[in-house]
Amino acid sequence: MDNAMTMVLACFDIVLSISLLWLAWQLLRSTDIFKAIIFFICFGLLMSIAWVRMHAPDVALAEAAIGAGLTGPLFLAALR
Secondary structure: HHHHHHHHHHHHHHHHHHHHHHHHHHHHHHOOHHHHHHHHHHHEEEHHHHHHOOOOHHHHHHHHHHHHHHHHHHHHHOOO
C-alpha cells in the first residue's frame, strides 16, 4: 500500500513539473497580453501547489496570495 502511494505521488510530481514547464513556455511565447496574464496566474497557483509538495506551506501561501491573488488582478487592471 505504501509503495503504491509513493508511485502515485511521484507521478503527480512529474505531471506537476511538466505542467509548470509547459505553462512557463506558453507564458513566454504568448503574443496576446491577456492570455499571458492568465498563464501567469495559473503558473502562480500551480507553483503554490509545488511549494506545498516541497513542505514549504508558508512560501506556498505567499505565492498564492501575492503571485496569483494580487499581482494577477493588478496586471488585469493595468491591461484594462
